[in-house]
Amino acid sequence: MRDKLIIIILLIIMFLNFFDVLTDISLGVPSWHIFSESLIVLVSAIGALFLIKDIRNRTADIIRLKQALSISNDKFRNISDEMKNARHEYSAVIRKQFLQWSLTPSEQEVAMLLLKGLSFKEISAVRNTKEKTVRQQASTIYSKANIEGRHELAAWFLEDFMQ
Template sequence: MRDKLIAITLLLIMVLNFFDVLTDISLGVPTWHIISEGMIVLMSGVGAIFLILDIKSRTFDLHHLRQELLISDDKLKNISAEMKTARHTYSAMIHSQFTQWSLTPSEQEVAMLLLKGLSFKEISAIRHTKEKTVRQQASVIYSKANVEGRHEFAAWFLEDFIEVV
């Protein structure tokens, strides 16, 4: 919206200065003044055209991205039953491992959010706790899992699924 307002303003400046140049010519104003105002008309027009073309390009890109998003949404809705089963099985395996590590329900929730890639700040906002509390819980989780940190914790769940070629 702001870009459209700027483009309209530039077009208005161009039109008003154009009529001013015509008036100046009929009044016999010095040539240097007519040329300087003519440059304002030209620059305003070029700026407006550039901005209008940019708005059209971004509108086209936005429309294209929306179409791609709809296609992606359709693909997600059509996940095969096999994929849904695998996802459910994997989630159950993760929770089973949490139980083996004796994670509390609160620690399990933090652990899942860590596996999803959320930051401590994001987790604290979701759980309505302090970031320091989430950091302490993460440290306890890493200790119970016998890993050094977030990356090793996530890798623990992925390493069996990734084949080295």
Template sequence: MKDKFIAVLLGIIMVLNFFDVITDISLGVPTWHIIEESMIVLASAIGFVFLIIEIKSRTQHIQHLKAELVNSDIRIQNISDEMKYARTKYSELIYKQFNEWKLTKSEQEVAMLLLKGLSFREISGVRDTKEKTVRQQASSIYDKASIDGRHEFSAWFLEDFLQTHP
């Protein structure tokens, strides 16, 4: 949202300065002044185009992530009954632990996406929230779980399943 606001602001600056350059040319303003304002129009245009491209790229990436999550869910639905049962039981255990830690519904959603390996930026895109909000929720999750961070959080749920070979 912030990027779109900045892009619109740059677009307005670009348009207003463009009309100012046109007016200055018709009034016979010195060439150095016209060149200076033309550079502002050019810099605004470059910034505007860059931001629009970046916004479009991020939007496509987020849509791709959402599609991947849907595809993952579809693939999971196609696994064997035994695996479905195991996944269901494991998910129940994860949510039971979330409840024991007294995680809110939002924190549980963030926690599950963290376990799936998504970055804070990706989670904010998938959940349509600010990245700062996701970081704060993750910090709250780690505090409630009495762990130090993302890696320890993931390890907490995996360590019992990993066996060392004799």
């Protein structure tokens, strides 16, 4: 939303300066002034185009991530009943541990996505939040679990399977 507001502001600046340049030309204003205002029009247009391209790229990335998660979920739907039960039980064990650590629902979601191997950037895209928020939530998760980072988080749930 913030990026869209910036685009709108840049476009308004661009159009107002464009019409000001046209008026200045008809009034015979010095060329240096026309040049400087034309430069503002050009920079505003470039900035707006850059942001539009960036929004499209981020939107495409988010769509790809959601599709990848959907494909992953489809794959899990096709596994055997025994594997489904094991997965369900393991998920319940993980959620129980999250409750013991007193993780909030948002922190639980971030922790689960960390366990699935998503990066902070990918988690922020999937959850439609800022990457900084995800980093802060991850830091809180690590603190509540008394662990150092994502590797220890994964190890916490995998070490019992190792002999």
